[in-house]
Amino acid sequence: MKNSKIVRKSLMITMISLTIFSCKESNCEFEIAKNEFEVVLKTESKTDSLSMYPSFVSKKFLDSTYTMLFKEPIQNGIVKFKGDKPSHPVMFDILDDNIGLSDKFFIDNGSTELSVSFLNEDTKVIVSDNKKSKTQKEYELLKREGLDSIENLRSKADSVDERRKFSIIRDTLIVDFLNENPNSYVPLWLIANYFSFGSQQYNKLYDESMPLFSNEIKKTELFKNIETSLKEGRDFSIQNKELSLKNIGLADVQFKLSSLNNSKYILIDFWFSNCGPCLLEMPKYIPIYEKYKGVGFEIVSISVDKSSKIEDWKTIINEKGFNWIHYLDENGVETKKMNINSFPTTFLVNDEGEIIEKNMTSEKLKRFLSLKLD
Known part of the structure; x- marks a missing residue:
C-alpha cells in the first residue's frame, strides 16, 4: 500500500512537470490552464503605449463583468496584453492615440501573435498563421468573401443613397454567413459593431436574423443586449409621441x-x-x-x-x-x-x-x- 502511494505521487509529479514543460514550449496549453489570454503585438508605432478595446462597440452591449480596456507600454517594438480568458470569442481593435484604430481581429483564448505597423498610417492587422483562433479564421473567410471590398466601396461612396446601398449589401452578406455558420461569433460582433456605428437605430434585417444564432450564442450577454436593443427599436412608434x-x-x-x-x-x-x-x-x-x-x-x-x-x-x-x-x-x-x-x-x-x-x-x-x- 505504501509503495502504491509513492508510485501514484511520483506519477502525478511527473505529469505536472510534463504539462508545465509542454506549456512553456507552446504557451497555448499553459495559458488556457491559467484561464488567461495573451496578445503579443509587434508594432512600429511611435507612441509610448497602445490600447486594446472590445471592437469599440457600445458599452450597453458588453458584459459589464468583463474588462473594457487594456493599455500597455511598447517595449522594443512589442506590446503584451493579458487578461482573463473571455467566456466567448471577442472582437478587438488596437488604438494608437496618434493614428487611430487598427483593423479588427478576434481572440478566443490562449496566445495570439499579431502585428500592426501604424507606420505611415498602416492599420492592417496580420495574425500569425499558427496563432489564429477559430473565430479569426472565420472572420478572414468572410472578409475574403466580400466584406472588405464592400466596406471599401462604402467608404468611397459620394452620396447617402450609395452608402445605404452598400450597407444593405454588407448586412445581407453578414446574415448569409450567419445562416451557414450559426455557431460563429463573427456575425454577432459585426452586428454589434455596425449597430453601434449606426447610432443604434433599428435594423430590420439584423432583427429578423437573431433567431438564426445557435443556442450557445443566445446565452451570452452580448446576444441578449443586442436583441433587447433591436426589440426596443422594433417597438418604436411615433404615433402617440408628443x-x-x-x-x-x-x-x-x-x-x-x-x-x-x-x-x-x-x-x-x-x-x-x-x-x-x-x-x-x-x-x-x-x-x-x-x-x-x-x-x-x-x-x-x-x-x-x-x-x-x-x-x-x-x-x-x-x-x-x-x-x-x-x-x-x-x-x-x-x-x-x-x-x-x-x-x-x-x-x-x-x-x-x-x-x-x-x-x-x-x-x-x-x-x-x-x-x-x-
Missing part, C-alpha cells in the same frame, strides 16, 4: 402625428442645417413632394439645430425651396430622447403611425409612392 418643438415662426408647438390625419404616408426627416449628407438628400424630395403632396403624402422635417444656428436653418429652407412642413427641435432635446444621433435619419410611416421603413432612399420612396398613390 414632441415639444418650434415652428418656422419660432412659436412653441406640440407636434403629434395624428395632426396629419389627412395624409396616408408621412416622411419624418431628422436633419440640421450644416449637415452635408442631409443637404445632398433633401433636394431629391422636392419633385417627389410636388407630385404627391395633394394625394396623401406629407414630409415633416425636424431640425436639431443649435440656438446659434436658427437663422441658418430658416435661410436654408427658403433658399433651397424645401416647401413642406418644418419644425425645430432646438438643440436636439426631443430627438435625443428617441436615441436619434445620426443625420439624416428618416422614417416613412403610415396614417396609423407604423414605420414602413427607416432611411428609405429617395428612389425607393418614389417607387413606393407611385405604387400606392398614382
